[in-house]
Amino acid sequence: MKAIQIMGDKDAPNIRLSDTLPKPDPKEREILIKVFAAGITADEVTWPELYTTSNRVPGHDISGIVEALGPEYSGSLSVGDGVFAMLRANTSQGGQAEYAIALPDEVALKPTSLSHGEAAALPIPILTAWEAIFTHAKLQKGAKVLVTGASGAVGLMLVQIASHLLGAEVTGLASPQNHARLKELGASQVLDYQSSNWEQMIDNVDAVFDTVGGAVLDRAWETVKKDGVIVTVADPPPPWAFGEGQPSQLQDHPYVKWIYFILTPSSESLEAVGALLDKGSVKPLEVKIFPVESALEAWTYAGQRGRQGKAVIKFPRQLIS
Structure with missing residues (x-):
């Protein structure tokens, strides 16, 4: 699968696009999400947790659909549901990949009024x-x-x-x-x-x-x-x-x-804010969408002060609607 990887260390991070990482499989209560869009938090290249993961895939804000559910999953989500999620900082693989694993308390149904690009900019x-x-x-x-x-x-x-x-x-x-x-x-x-x-x-x-x-x-x-x-x-x-x-x-x-404080994932809170977004009580962020092939450009943009819109990466063969 295609994925962004951060190589080097936090003093000299090297952002690159890979297409050799294997598609993960959901285990136990895990949820496999086909990622349509992933938000960029530019400061993540300074977070120590990223450099302890095996594949160095960044990204914690994602939107997409449920691809598969682990054998012990007992929640309300079904395959094909549109969802958005905030993955933990110490996750084994981040969300800037075509597929990502999430835990039940990290995921909620995507607000129907938002595109996947808009939803991917919001969780954190x-x-x-x-x-x-x-x-x-x-x-x-x-x-x-x-x-x-x-x-x-x-x-x-x-x-x-x-x-x-x-x-x-x-x-x-x-x-x-x-x-x-x-x-x-x-x-x-x-x-x-x-x-x-x-x-x-x-x-x-x-x-x-x-x-x-x-x-x-x-x-x-x-x-x-x-x-x-x-x-x-x-x-x-x-x-x-x-x-x-x-x-x-x-x-x-x-x-x-x-x-x-450091943010704690919460599917209940995601559901609550999702309802506010659908009601129009809270407006989404402006976003600037980059195809995954322009990941380096997207990360450069995300690190700029005064930018107009949050940087979001979209993945191939998926439409931001």
Whole structure:
């Protein structure tokens, strides 16, 4: 089967297209998916898990159809169902291949209103936003929030879910060219992240959702209320992630809750966000589709700042409809 492989190491990754990998077979409760489209997360070339897999196939966001089911599978999916999935970071093979293996808690029926290309761009961004808002921040209706990196894939989902589902007052940080779009999607206020004093224009937010890290995260502490929460998924993570110490800002903000997390797959959450997408409550991301033969170009595009649309690879003999 055709597949993308990352050779070398994370200091000098080499992306290549292969057509020699064998088609996997589903075992036990596994689901074999014929991949129609696979999203690219450019930062994945820095993730250590990729370099411990036997075939170095990247990709965790996919959309396609169920090709076969393992002998012990007992769920509700059937062969031929259209599905989308978020594969775990430590999966034995990633999703940028004509066929991929998934576990039951990684897969849900594809939203019928979306093309496979659109669906393949969504699992990580929309599930990250969902987990940040409902599991970690436990955001309440009508809350006041700040989203950094609001025009990125995760940021766009955070803005929409917080504003449309919870009626939150959302302030987004983004480049000026993205301000109008963010307001269309539900942001109450959008500020230029390059402004020297944006943190002075925001105060008393219940939650900060940070996707940027570094100096932006440091400045965001000045916007949160006394007993608010800061949730970050920044890559690279802050120095205090994984229990490595505490934020220095606690000296001035001792009651603020601070969380860094790595996303956990959830078929239930995928089903929930799929329903929102079909209802139109949340809009999908813009995508830029590349045929698998242009995989190198797709990965280059995915790593660019200010790109218009998330990079998605489509595989041969499959139509993105």
